[in-house]
Amino acid sequence: MSKKVLLICGSGASSGFMAVNIRKAAKKLGLDYSIKARSESELGDYVDDIDALMVGPHLKAEFQGIKERVPSSIKVILMKPDYYSMLDGKGAVEHLKQELGD
Template sequence: MSKNILLICGSGASSGFMAANMRKAAKKSGLDYKIKAKSEAELADYANDIDALMVGPHLKAEFDAIKDRVPSNVKVILMKPDYYSILDGQGAIDHLKSELG
């Protein structure tokens, strides 16, 4: 089953690299994940079309407010600095899979 995943960070730059690494890791694991990265300002344009939202760790202070901006059926996940800081796509995919169950 395909899942639409959106990553957001402040500007969309660091999450763009992370999304590319996650796409590679998902493909290697045989997962049908469609992974996009956008800036936090663009969230409203995509909120209704996603299954999960992964939020950059530097947006932790805004996390609850961001959660309120997406439908309740969207899984909202705060990315962990340990894999985000090194753009570890496999680490992010492992976290995503554990959250999605």
Template sequence: MRILVVCGAGASSTFVAQRVRHAAQAAGRELSAVAGTEQSLPIDIDAADVVLVGPHLQSSLDRIRREAAARPARVILLPPDIYSDLHGTRTLALVDEALAASTELPASTERNPA
């Protein structure tokens, strides 16, 4: 899995990306997490499965989702207190929850229609 963490200038996203990489490594999971900026998003998003958006970019969330819509990337707005997740485990859990929710289909939807 490839995670892109987006913030305004790249500083806070660097910390989040580093912490989620460490959490994944400690859990024996293989993933990449890189930092990006709102300006680099059009280029960086092509290499991402998940885009974590810093809480201060909430006003840009709709535009970011539109950019991601043409790609398989899942966009997740991080909560305001995410920077207190010093070990990255909570951030990794948010990614897992969002991915699990995006793969769930309503009961009336067939997974493999004949």
């Protein structure tokens, strides 16, 4: 079953690079993940069509507020600085799988 995941950061630029790397890593692992990246301000436009939301680590201070803006059925995950700073798609997929219980 396909999982729809949205990555958000401040402007959408860094999460865009991260999304590309997550897509590559998920494909290598045979996972059916649909990964999109947008800016934090666009969250409301996509929240009704996702299974998980990954938030850039630099938005940690806003994390609780972001979490409150999405339905409780959506898994909200704060990305870890170690893989995010290196744009490590494999590390992000491993974290995502763990959080989703896949």
